[in-house]
Amino acid sequence: MRPKPRKAKKSPISLDQSATRAQPSSSSSRPPVVSHRVTQSTIARFHTLLKQQARLKRKLECHGVHDGEREVQSVHSSLLAVEREMQQLGGLHAYQLASKLGQSRERGGDSSKILLGWLEEMGVRSTATGAGAKLRMLEIGALTPLNYASCSKWIENHPIDLNSQHPDIVQQDFFERPLPPGSTEAFDIISCSLVLNFVSTPTERGT
Ligand SMILES: C[S@@+](CC[C@H](N)C(=O)[O-])C[C@H]1O[C@@H](n2cnc3c(N)ncnc32)[C@H](O)[C@@H]1O
Structure with a gap:
């Protein structure tokens, strides 16, 4: 019998140059074209690794005297492997x-479209514009400061992110953010779209 050909081990897909397709020169300002499969698998793998990282870190923090040196060492090595893959x-x-x-x-745009649709349906937009008031919004996990730019007449947006990609996005961990000192600094709207997957513990996710 002929031996079965060995399956090649899958290596992590990274979003480097090789994953992006070149654009014609006329569209150089557009984002690079990356297949939906690559972006989805990067996001999904990253979420899995974040959860593994948090679980291993918790294990190390909570290890007791009964845990042998070898066990602690193995948790350390797993953590290193997870961080290397990240x-x-x-x-x-x-x-x-x-x-x-x-x-x-x-690919359907960002989630501001959905939130704005809800605010419209609930009559929030007409009430705010009728009163000439601006609603204060905290956008957690903002990838661009422009998601609500078209609504600047009635929404005053305050975008934050763990890793700011733009000078108008405040680099901040939501969990470290101090509470608003008074009602003037409080927010009318909080957008937290596609951020919870990133948060690794159920307690922090509020579940
Ligand atoms: C999937 S992206 C969010 C995209 C965008 N909000 C949307 O709806 O398409 C998740 C973002 O949340 C940010 N993030 C995760 N945890 C955060 C935290 N604790 N505080 C602030 N930003 C956070 C990450 O840095 C990342 O940029």
């Missing part, structure tokens, strides 16, 4: 790039 994928930057490509116009 780096190979391109780190948080690649994750954000994949998310940005996922919200391109060709």
Whole structure:
């Protein structure tokens, strides 16, 4: 019998140059074209690795005297392997790039469309514009500061992100953000779209 050909081990897909298709020169300002499969698998793999990283870190924090040196060592090595794979994928930057490509116009746009639709349906927009008031919004996990730019007459947006991609996005961890000191600084709207997948513990996800 002929031996079965061995399956090649899959290596992590990274969002490097090889994953992007060249654009014609007339469209050089457009984002690079990356297949939906590549962006989806980068995002999904990143979420899995974040959860593994958090679980291993918790294990290390909580290890007791009964845990042998060998066990602790093995958790350390697993953590290193997880972090190495995150780096190979391109780190948080690649994750954000994949998310940005996922919200391109060709793929249905970003989630502000949905939120604005809800605000319209609920009559929030007409009430605000009728009163000439601006609603204060906190956008958590903003990849661009422009998602609500077209509504600047009635929404005053404050975008934040763990890893800001633009000077108008405040680099901040939501969990470290101080509470608003008074009602004037409080927010009328909080957008937290596609951020919870990133948050690794159920307690922090509020579940
Ligand atoms: C999938 S992207 C979100 C995309 C965008 N909000 C949308 O709806 O398409 C998730 C973003 O959340 C950010 N993020 C995750 N945890 C965060 C936290 N604790 N505070 C601020 N930003 C956070 C990440 O850095 C990442 O840029």
